[in-house]
Amino acid sequence: MVVRIDVSDDEVDRIFRALADATRRDIVRRTLTGPASVSQLAATYDMSFAAVQKHVAVLEGAGLVTKQPRGRERLIHGNPETLQRAQRLLDAYEGIWRGRISRLDALLEDD
C-alpha cells in the first residue's frame, strides 16, 4: 500500500487535469503571450461565455493563469512558473527512463 502523505499530489493532479483540454491549452497559450480579458477569450470559442469562464476557473485553480481586475474586466495572465513545474515533473520521468537518476522517488512524490 502506497500511503501518500504528500498533499500536493492534488496540485499535480490539477495541473495535468487543466492541461487535458484543448480549449484550456489554447487559453494558456494566448495568455502567455499577453493578457486577455475573459470576454476577449470567449469571443473566439464556439461555446457560451459561462463555459469559458469555467475553463478559466479551472486554469486558475491549477495555478496556470492568474486573474487581475482592471475596471470591469478581468485580465487573465498565463503563469509560466506552474508550467515549469509540470515540465520538471516530466523531466523527472524521463530521467527515470534514462537511468540517470538513481533515487528519484522522493522527487516524484512531488515537492
Place this chain on the structure above:
Amino acid sequence: MVVRIDVSDDEVDRIFRALADATRRDIVRRTLTGPASVSQLAATYDMSFAAVQKHVAVLEGAGLVTKQPRGRERLIHGNPETLQRAQRLLDAYEGIWRGRISRLDALLEDD
C-alpha cells in the same frame, strides 16, 4: 527547420488526462524502470484489482504504457516516447513565454 509535433488534440487530451492521477503517475514511474504485471502493480495500491486494471487501461489508451502478454500475465511497460511528446508540448509553451520561438502557432494547433 520546423519539426512538427504531429499529435491530435484528442491524443494530447488523453496523455495529460492520464497523468492527472497520482496512482497512474506511480504506475508510469514503476513501469519505466522495468516491466510489471497488473497484479504486481495492484498489490501495492489500496484499491481493487479491477480499479488498477482500469488505470492501466487509461494509460494504455494514452500510449503511456504498453501491455505484453507472457503466459497468464500481462507485462506493463512504460512508454518513454509518449512522455517525450508531452515534454515537447510543455517545452513549446515555455518557448512561447520566452518569446524565443517566432512561429509556434502551427506547432501548437496540434493538428
Place this chain on the structure above:
DNA sequence: AATACGTACAACCATTTGGTTTCACAATAC
C-alpha cells in the same frame, strides 16, 4: 483432474466534468 492464479469484462453506483440558461450586479458609455 482439480485447484489456484492472473486477467478480462460487465453491471452498477456516486461524483465530477463540461456544457447550458438564467439572474444579478458593478463598471462603462450614451
Place this chain on the structure above:
DNA sequence: GTATTGTGAAACCAAATGGTTGTACGTATT
C-alpha cells in the same frame, strides 16, 4: 439617468470518471 458591457454565480443536465462486486476463462501448479 438609462442602456450596455463584463463578470459572477446558481440551477440544471448528459456524459465521463473512478471506484465497487461478480462472473468467466485461459494458464499454471499440484
